[in-house]
Amino acid sequence: AIGLTVTADQDSGFDESHACALRSDGTVVCWGSSEEGQIGVVAAAESTPQVVAGISDAVEIASGQDFSCARRAGGTVVCWGSQNLGRLGNGMTTPAAVTTPVEVSGLTGAISLHGSDGAFLCAAVAAGDYRCWGAGNEALGAGAIGTPQPTPIEATALAGLSIEGVRGGTQVNYGVDGSGQVRCWARNSLNGACSDERFMPVAVPYLYTSFSGVAEVAPGGGHAMARLTGGALWCFGDSFDGQCGLGRSESPVDPPEQVSGIDDATLVAAGSQHTCIARASGGVWCAGSNALSQLGNGMRFGTEPSFVRVVGLP
Numbered sequence: 353a354i355g356l357t358v359t360a361d362q363d364s365g366f367d368e369s370h371a372c373a374l375r376s377d378g379t380v381v382c383w384g385s386s387e388e389g390q391i392g393v394v395a396a397a398e399s400t401p402q403v404v405a406g407i408s409d410a411v412e413i414a415s416g417q418d419f420s421c422a423r424r425a426g427g428t429v430v431c432w433g434s435q436n437l438g439r440l441g442n443g444m445t446t447p448a449a450v451t452t453p454v455e456v457s458g459l460t461g462a463i464s465l466h467g468s469d470g471a472f473l474c475a476a477v478a479a480g481d482y483r484c485w486g487a488g489n490e491a492l493g494a495g496a497i498g499t500p501q502p503t504p505i506e507a508t509a510l511a512g513l514s515i516e517g518v519r520g521g522t523q524v525n526y527g528v529d530g531s532g533q534v535r536c537w538a539r540n541s542l543n544g545a546c547s548d549e550r551f552m553p554v555a556v557p558y559l560y561t562s563f564s565g566v567a568e569v570a571p572g573g574g575h576a577m578a579r580l581t582g583g584a585l586w587c588f589g590d591s592f593d594g595q596c597g598l599g600r601s602e603s604p605v606d607p608p609e610q611v612s613g614i615d616d617a618t619l620v621a622a623g624s625q626h627t628c629i630a631r632a633s634g635g636v637w638c639a640g641s642n643a644l645s646q647l648g649n650g651m652r653f654g655t656e657p658s659f660v661r662v663v664g665l666p
Contacts, residue, residue: 372420373401374413380404380422388418389449390433404432406453414467416486416520421473422453423465429456429475437471437487438502445502457503459483468520469573469624470539471500474507480514482507489539490553491525509537509556521545521571527557534560534569534578542574544606545589562586562608572622575605579620583632585611593625594657595640601657614659629659636662 370384370391381401382391392404407430410422419433419440430453431440438445441456462475462483472488483504484492493507514530523539524546535557536546544550547558560578563586568579574590587596588608594601597611616632626640626647637659638647645652648662 370415370420372404372413372415374410374422378407378409378411378425380407380410380413380420382420386433387449388434388436389451390415390418390420392432392451394449394451404453405451406430412465414465414473416468416473417471417522419471419473421456421465421467423462423475427461427463429459429462429465430454431456431473434471438500439471439473439486441473441485441502441504443502445500456485459504466518466520466525468525469522469571470520472520474518474520474525475504476518480510480516482510482515482518488520488523488525490537490555491520491523491539493525493537493557495555496553513557515557517569519569519571521576522573524554524571524576526569526571526576528566528569529559532565532567532581534563534566534576536560536576543590544604545571545574545576548606550604550606560588560608563610568620570620570622570627572627573624574603575622575627577620577622577627578608579617579629583614583616583618585614585617585620585629587611587627591640591657593641593655595622595625595627597627597639597657597659599658601655611659628662634666636665638662 372382383401385397386395409425412423421431432453435448442454443457461477464476466474472486474482474484485501485504487500493510515527518527526536537557538546538554565580567581570577578586586608590603592603617629619630628638639659650663
């Protein structure tokens with residue numbers, strides 16, 4: 353695979369999640385839960401990869417809550433899965449499980465895709481120029497929006513910002529601006545995961561000033577991690593299960609805090625209630641909930657509020 357996307361449904365009472373992989377020949381395969389057709393077939397779940405019909409020229413993939421999308425070589429985007437709330441960008445909001453990819457209306461010249469763990473998705477048509485659709489409200493980057501957007505709209509609230517690397521949480525979008533600082537805009541700021549206005553919409557991108565020189569921002573279910581160019585880590589938001597890796601469990605972490613003892617992180621990824629990093633000194637390290645063995649430490653229980661090394665990886 354030359355591309356991979358994974359999503360988890362944070363809003364559902366069921367453990368719904370799916371994954372897709374982009375093959376080198378431009379085809380896409382998906383697996384996991386698929387009651388809404390998000391892996392290209394309608395099924396409770398598929399444990400083996402399923403080929404998504406009608407795609408042979410994909411160059412990038414992204415996913416959201418119960419749907420998946422692919423950017424094609426010509427710059428158009430197709431999506432499949434739940435059509436509810438405008439997720440597929442095809443002008444429809446009625447509930448339907450769509451297994452055959454449909455083209456996102458009016459979107460051409462796409463250069464990148466930016467998925468989420470929510471019911472929305474964004475695509476860039478130029479550097480810092482985004483089009484978003486679905487039920488992200490303020491997370492769509494166009495100010496206060498009270499209804500789902502079934503076709504792409506311009507992220508006007510980002511005008512004049514050099515936002516790169518947009519990544520979406522359940523109800524939040526994050527980006528790193530031209531000065532290496534994290535900005536966020538949100539339908540709901542959750543537990544301090546976007547600004548210090550908890551459980552409030554954030555229509556104008558909020559600027560985090562606690563840290564700068566950010567290379568990567570990784571959103572989780574209710575928290576976010578920022579990796580600095582030098583390898584340091586910062587965390588903000590929910591950390592009930594210790595997913596911030598600060599050595600304790602609490603919520604919210606607000607203002608942001610630096611993770612002590614980590615100064616060589618090269619990659620960071622955040623899940624619903626856990627975080628994993630790759631380190632220059634070796635290995636992959638994870639912190640947070642281990643209820644489903646997601647920390648990879650050979651156990652399946654409890655929580656780890658500090659980063660522990662994944663077993664068996666160099």
